[in-house]
Amino acid sequence: MADTDLPGTDVGWGILATGKIARTFARDLAVTPGARLAAVGSRNGDAAAAFAAEHGDDRTASHGSYDALLADPSVEVVYVATPHAFHLDNARAAFAAGKHVLCEKPIALDAADAATMVELAVAHDRFLMEAMWTACHxxxxxxxxxxxxxxxxxxxxxxxxxxxxxxxxxxxxxxxxxxxxxxxxxxxxxxxxxxxxxxxxxxxxxxxxxxxxxxxxxxxxxxxxxxxxxxxxxxxxxxxxxxxxxxxxxxxxxxxxxxxxxxxxxxxxxxxxxxxxxxxxxxxxxxxxVIGIGYGNEIAEVNRCVRAGLRESPLVPHSQTLTVxxxxxxxxxxxxxxxxxxxxxx
Structure with missing residues (x-):
């Protein structure tokens, strides 16, 4: 997949999973300058379609699998909103597909899995941040x-x-x-x-x-x-x-x-x-x-970092995530x- 980190264009976001936290996140995504919901993926195609209709626009794609979401070329950054236990596997797949990742907190079940996630981000030259909105507030x-x-x-x-x-x-x-x-x-x-x-x-x-x-x-x-x-x-x-x-x-x-x-x-x-x-x-x-209820500020920080070519955020650095x-x-x-x-x- 070609790198789509193009300055001056809206960052295309993909939301992986459609639970409660994903819906809250999507509402703030909609009011964050420079970001758009490009696609949503779920293991249930109807759930993905309903989510896209509620939170996206006429360009927002819906996918009935996570793999299809990750294959979507309009998606630059994937927001991983699955339960903690699946974060590492979801992030691994996203990096392999060439996507940047914002992963819901905690970024992994333990520090060993989180360190693996950081290593994968480095190996694939992709941005990775834990969705610790408090640190961006x-x-x-x-x-x-x-x-x-x-x-x-x-x-x-x-x-x-x-x-x-x-x-x-x-x-x-x-x-x-x-x-x-x-x-x-x-x-x-x-x-x-x-x-x-x-x-x-x-x-x-x-x-x-x-x-x-x-x-x-x-x-x-x-x-x-x-x-x-x-x-x-x-x-x-x-x-x-x-x-x-x-x-x-x-x-x-x-x-x-x-x-x-x-x-x-x-x-x-x-x-x-x-x-x-x-x-x-x-x-x-x-x-x-404060953008939205505060998730918008972490979205804006990811946008800023991706457009600047950064691979981690100074507000939520990998070292802080691993320490906690x-x-x-x-x-x-x-x-x-x-x-x-x-x-x-x-």
């Missing part, structure tokens, strides 16, 4: 820059939690260990990534968890030590968390609602004699707009969770 990027500048003091403690109740049948990907079901992988990756972005690479992490009868981690609590700071992080599939984060510094406290895609963060300074000073609070926002996956590998081992590999037919 304008408010998160602004907050990280402010922390690095010292404007709000030195961070000493970080808290981040993400959880919601999963009501699904046993065969659902959120509860089936064969599909990579894991509160840590689905939710915990966000607090871990947020802490990594704000504090740097963890020096040590320890976890405790409650497991289902099938060995799936349902609730996870993590204590972490980072350079100059500590963190407590949590993830849950059984209860409704605040989905918030906070960073305590020697000058005050930063609060972030919906920290994985926030509208803003707020710094409240603390006076040693008088206590918190809410009347002096500073809203932390970003000049760059190694952390999750270790945490899963600590709580006694293991994966036996995906079922056939993914």
């Amino acid at each position: 304008p408010v998160i990027r602004a907050l990280r820059d402010h922390l690095a500048s010292g404007r709000f003091g030195t961070p000493r403690h970080l808290r981040a939690e993400l959880g919601f109740r999963v009501d699904a049948p046993p065969g659902d990907r959120m509860l089936d260990p064969a599909l990579g079901a894991s509160a840590l992988l689905d939710m915990g990756i966000y607090p871990l990534t947020f802490a990594h972005l704000m504090l740097g690479e963890a020096e040590s992490l320890s976890a405790t968890a409650t497991l289902s009868g099938r060995g799936v981690d349902l609730d996870v609590a993590i204590a972490g030590r980072y350079p100059g700071a500590v963190a407590n992080l949590s993830a849950s599939m059984t209860s409704w968390s605040s989905s918030s984060a906070a960073i305590a510094t020697d000058l005050g406290r930063i609060e972030i609602a919906e920290f994985y895609h926030p509208e803003r963060a707020v710094f409240v300074p603390h006076d040693p004699a008088a206590g918190p000073q809410p009347d002096r609070a500073v809203a932390i926002t970003a000049e760059e707009p 996956l190694r952390q999750m590998d270790d945490l899963r081992a600590q709580v006694g969770v293991r994966f036996d590999g995906p079922p056939a037919g993914g």
Whole structure:
């Protein structure tokens, strides 16, 4: 297939799989400048056709197999939206077809598979990025820059939690260990990534968890030590968390609602004699707009990188992806969770 990385043209996207996350992604793709939905692929041709009709235009192709999607010359970048357990095989096929890849998080079940994916991207000279939209979010990027500048003091403690109740049948990907079901992988990756972005690479992490009868981690609590700071992080599939984060510094406290895609963060300074000073609070926002609900910003970053000839993003570098996956590998081992590999037919 000829390389179609042509500056000045819309990037042709192919969406591989048609589940809930793919639909959310497609809605943001539709409002992202420089991107268009070129094709969608599913193992069910009717599902692909319905998805294309709902989210595409009269040029959008639908394919009743993943192979047909990957053979479509109008597709430059493939968004892999299958369950975690199938990501490596899907990405392998996409690279072999000459496509760039944005792969839903976590990029793979473990760090070894993720490293293989990176090696394949390098071997095929293709772009690869984990779909960690939080790292591309304008408010998160602004907050990280402010922390690095010292404007709000030195961070000493970080808290981040993400959880919601999963009501699904046993065969659902959120509860089936064969599909990579894991509160840590689905939710915990966000607090871990947020802490990594704000504090740097963890020096040590320890976890405790409650497991289902099938060995799936349902609730996870993590204590972490980072350079100059500590963190407590949590993830849950059984209860409704605040989905918030906070960073305590020697000058005050930063609060972030919906920290994985926030509208803003707020710094409240603390006076040693008088206590918190809410009347002096500073809203932390970003000049760059949020595209859609935030997936558009990661789409725009992929577009930018592909058109610039980059093979990884500086916002979501391969090293960061691998670091967080190694952390999750270790945490899963600590709580006694293991994966036996995906079922056939993914």
